[in-house]
Amino acid sequence: MGLFGALGVEARKIAFSSDTSEEQGRQYAKGRGTVDCCYPVKCISGHYGELLARDKHRKIDVLFSPMIYSLPSYLKGHVLDNLACPRVMAAPENIKAGFLKENDAFAQRGIRYVTPLVSLGDPALVPKQIHPALKEIFPEIEFAETKEAVRQGYETLNAFNAQARGRSREVLERCAATDTPCLLVIARPYHMDPGVGHEIEVDLQAYGYPVLWTQYFPTDPDLLEWIFAADLKAGHIRSPFDISDVWPSSYSANTNEILWAAKAAARTPWVAGVIRLASYECGMDQPTYSPVQQIVERSGTLFFAFQDLDSTKPAGSVKIRVETIAHYLQKHSKEIIERKKAAAAPDCPLLGKVRKEDFPAPALADPAPEGATK
Numbered sequence: 589m590g591l592f593g594a595l596g597v598e599a600r601k602i603a604f605s606s607d608t609s610e611e612q613g614r615q616y617a618k619g620r621g622t623v624d625c626c627y628p629v630k631c632i633s634g635h636y637g638e639l640l641a642r643d644k645h646r647k648i649d650v651l652f653s654p655m656i657y658s659l660p661s662y663l664k665g666h667v668l669d670n671l672a673c674p675r676v677m678a679a680p681e682n683i684k685a686g687f688l689k690e691n692d693a694f695a696q697r698g699i700r701y702v703t704p705l706v707s708l709g710d711p712a713l714v715p716k717q718i719h720p721a722l723k724e725i726f727p728e729i730e731f732a733e734t735k736e737a738v739r740q741g742y743e744t745l746n747a748f749n750a751q752a753r754g755r756s757r758e759v760l761e762r763c764a765a766t767d768t769p770c771l772l773v774i775a776r777p778y779h780m781d782p783g784v785g786h787e788i789e790v791d792l793q794a795y796g797y798p799v800l801w802t803q804y805f806p807t808d809p810d811l812l813e814w815i816f817a818a819d820l821k822a823g824h825i826r827s828p829f830d831i832s833d834v835w836p837s838s839y840s841a842n843t844n845e846i847l848w849a850a851k852a853a854a855r856t857p858w859v860a861g862v863i864r865l866a867s868y869e870c871g872m873d874q875p876t877y878s879p880v881q882q883i884v885e886r887s888g889t890l891f892f893a894f895q896d897l898d899s900t901k902p903a904g905s906v907k908i909r910v911e912t913i914a915h916y917l918q919k920h921s922k923e924i925i926e927r928k929k930a931a932a933a934p935d936c937p938l939l940g941k942v943r944k945e946d947f948p949a950p951a952l953a954d955p956a957p958e959g960a961t962k
Contacts, residue, residue, distance in 0.1 A: 590744025594737035595726060603648055605635035608783025610899065612638055620686035626675045627867045627898050628778045632683045640687070640697055650700045650725050653680040654718075658709030659841040660745065662807050663848060666829035667838035670709040673776075673872050700724060709841065714738050749804070757806035757938075759798045760858060764938035769860030769921035770798040772853045774880060776842045776873070777803055779865045779897070788863065788894060788906060795914040800859070802849040810937040815855045817933035834879060843876060850880040854887035857928035860921040861890035861913065868898040888927055890916055 592602055606612060608631045616637025621630070632653075639648055655677050661670040675682075680703040687693040694701045704721035707713045715735040722729050722737075763770045771792060779785035780801065789799045812828035819825045824833050831838055835847040853859045862884045866873040877895060884891040892913050894906075 591737050591741035593744075594740035595722070595729070595733065603639065603642070603646065605638045608634065608781045610783070612783070613899070616641055617686075620683075622682050622686045625869050628776075628781075628784050629675055629679045629682065630899075631781075631784065632679050633686055636683060636687060640693055640699065647697070648699060650702055651694065652702050652721075652725075654704050654706045654721075655680050656706055656708055658707045660708050660711075660742075661841045661845060663829050663831070663838075663841075663844050664709065666827055667831065667844045669839040670841035670844070671839055672841060675872075676778075711738070711742055752804040753806045753808075756800050756804050757808065757811065759800060760806065760811075760856070761938045763798065763858035764936060767922075767925055768858070769917055769925060770800060770858055771861045771863055771917075772800045772802070772805065772849060772856075772859045773863045773865060774802050774846050774849045774853070775863075775865035776846075776867075779867075784867070784897070785865055786894075786897060786906065788865065788910065791906070791910045792863070792913060795910070795917075797861075797914070797917060799863075802845055805849055805852055808937075812852075814933050814935070814937055815852060818931075834883060835876075840872060843872060846873075846876055846880060847883075850883040854883050854889055855928075855932070857925050857932055859889060860924045861892065861917055863913070864891065864893040864895060865897060866893075866895040868896045888924055890920065890924065 589599065589602060593599065612634040613631065615634075617630075617633035620633040620637060622633070636651065636653075639651060642648060656672045657677055658670050659672050661667075664670055684701065684703070702721050702724050704718050706717050715731065715738045718738065719729070719731050719734040722734055759770055762768075771789075773779070773789050775785065782790075789801075793799050809828075813820070816825065816828040819833070820828070826832075829848065831844060831847050831851065834851065835844065838844045838847075850862070853862045862880075864877075864880060866877070873895070877893070881891050881893070890913075892909070894909070
């Protein structure tokens with residue numbers, strides 16, 4: 589929105605597809621499948637099909653779907669690189685094939701399909717990469733306009749991230765003031781899509797437990813220096829963003845953030861549980877399964893994994909697992925918080941701004957019957 593808004597495109601003329609759903613796939617992706625084992629990539633067929641099916645009053649003229657080579661990350665400069673998953677990067681070209689195999693579905697509808705390769709992790713490169721693609725949409729556009737639009741796009745993104753991380757810090761401050769637990773979801777960004785992540789975190793929030801996401805964990809210097817104080821003092825890491833102690837092959841942006849979030853969760857007293865989400869047979873995620881679990885569990889933090897998410901949502905089994913998570917949090921969170929607080933550095937920056945009496949007692953779930961399994 590920031591990029592195209594800076595180019596004079598009104599918000600009402602920018603269309604997004606809806607959240608991923610089984611209905612979307614059945615209605616709009618039928619016959620458009622291409623070979624790919626990555627479920628989130630396969631879902632793109634439904635999103636493309638939905639946008640192409642819009643009627644004359646809402647018809648799109650341009651389908652803009654960039655191939656993202658690298659990603660912005662708060663770990664930039666502390667890791668080897670911030671590359672995107674190669675399957676996701678190549679998805680626009682992969683999925684396009686399903687719309688060309690019988691006839692050109694884009695040309696038939698008078699739609700320009702614009703898919704530039706963009707290194708979002710290197711802002712200085714983006715204007716050069718995206719300018720030729722924007723000229724397909726706006727033939728008269730000058731490079732200086734592209735450069736300014738990209739600047740405003742990053743400004744919008746940074747403002748959104750700062751707001752989201754600010755809200756996450758507020759959650760942690762409330763948990764610290766009341767000594768109540770919260771959960772951290774360790775996942776890839778696309779698991780926020782209800783059809784990909786199956787809204788597992790929403791089910792947990794219904795039990796009264798606040799949920800934070802890896803991508804929006806607060807990164808304020810005062811907080812991170814406190815969380816990682818012992819590691820910094822011992823010389824295990826060079827900065828709070830250093831993950832070389834647990835993940836030397838740090839070239840993948842999302843993988844880096846997943847490992848970093850596991851470390852942060854293990855050292856934050858009020859994060860009493862971690863929920864690990866991963867898609868079925870995700871090749872990028874599989875090497876991280878054991879390290880993430882070990883980092884979290886060695887701190888005494890509860891760890892629960894949904895590592896086989898795909899198109900189907902086994903509602904019964906998810907419900908049972910969510911109830912189990914709520915049971916263990918209800919039973920063990922107080923002990924976990926006290927133990928982690930005892931191991932933490934003094935003078936926590938989360939304390940002092942808010943008071944326990946400012947908040948009503950949280951309505952947490954009743955524990956499941958004894959015998960529930962982790």
